[in-house]
Amino acid sequence: xxxxxxxxRYQVTQFGxxxxxxxxxxxxxxxxxxxxxxxxxxxxxxxxxxxKDFNNEADTPDNFQSRRPNTSFCFLDIRSPxxxxxxxxxxxxxRDRTGNYEQYFGPGTRLTVT
Amino acid sequence: AQSVTQLGSHVSVSEGALVxxxxxxxxxxxxxxxxxxxxxxxxxxxxxxxxxxxTLVKGINGFEAEFKKSETSFHLTKPSAHMSDAAEYFCxxxxxxxxxxTFGTGTRLQVTL
Numbered sequence: 001x002x003x004x005x006x007x008x009r010y011q012v013t014q015f016g017x018x019x020x021x022x023x024x025x026x027x028x029x030x031x032x033x034x035x036x037x038x039x040x041x042x043x044x045x046x047x048x049x050x051x052k053d054f055n056n057e058a059d060t061p062d063n064f065q066s067r068r069p070n071t072s073f074c075f076l077d078i079r080s081p082x083x084x085x086x087x088x089x090x091x092x093x094x095r096d097r098t099g100n101y102e103q104y105f106g107p108g109t110r111l112t113v114t
Numbered sequence: 115a116q117s118v119t120q121l122g123s124h125v126s127v128s129e130g131a132l133v134x135x136x137x138x139x140x141x142x143x144x145x146x147x148x149x150x151x152x153x154x155x156x157x158x159x160x161x162x163x164x165x166x167x168x169t170l171v172k173g174i175n176g177f178e179a180e181f182k183k184s185e186t187s188f189h190l191t192k193p194s195a196h197m198s199d200a201a202e203y204f205c206x207x208x209x210x211x212x213x214x215x216t217f218g219t220g221t222r223l224q225v226t227l
Binding site: 004006040041042043045057088090092098099100102103104105106107108110 | 145146148150155156157158159160163165204208214215217218219220
């Protein structure tokens with residue numbers, strides 16, 4: 001089945017130690033998104049790639065970076081995680097950016113910062 | 115800017131009872147509206163979407179939603195709740211060519227015996 005895969009499902013990192021979260025897709029979608037979801041809150045968009053074009057949300061901290069080396073893979077890098085970065089990180093894809101195309105979500109990676 | 119408001123952060127129903135989860139939107143242009151469900155420690159799964167084709171939208175797992183422009187609402191319903199429906203439900207909106215899904219704050223549905 002075509003899907004969005006996130007690895008690892010659970011990640012523990014230390015305060016200030018860089019961490020990378022991975023997302024891959026077999027849907028061949030043009031757009032890949034990264035969301036942050038804190039406990040009991042709605043997902044919040046961090047940034048997205050439209051093909052190779054990177055689009056950052058205005059309020060996304062500089063501590064968060066992303067890479068998309070090819071259509072299938074997208075990475076979220078947190079350069080110096082703080083305690084406030086503990087959250088569920090969700091990757092999503094869509095065929096295009098208009099409302100006609102829904103977003104498909106991966107299972108998420110739960111990040112713990114110690 | 116577009117937004118959605120979900121009334122009721124927690125809703126509890128008995129198994130077999132009607133499920134009604136409320137969502138109101140704010141948008142200056144015709145919106146695209148979505149309902150997603152999230153089970154604990156899982157990603158979001160699309161239940162249904164409104165893209166102006168029909169005002170009554172049927173989704174998966176017996177859920178449906180009706181777009182009412184006059185009330186700026188897109189409430190989610192299911193005639194008979196099942197224990198497996200217990201989850202967090204998010205209403206979301208995209209407008210025009212914007213790439214951003216704007217989510218409501220979510221409603222946690224509890225189903226009791």
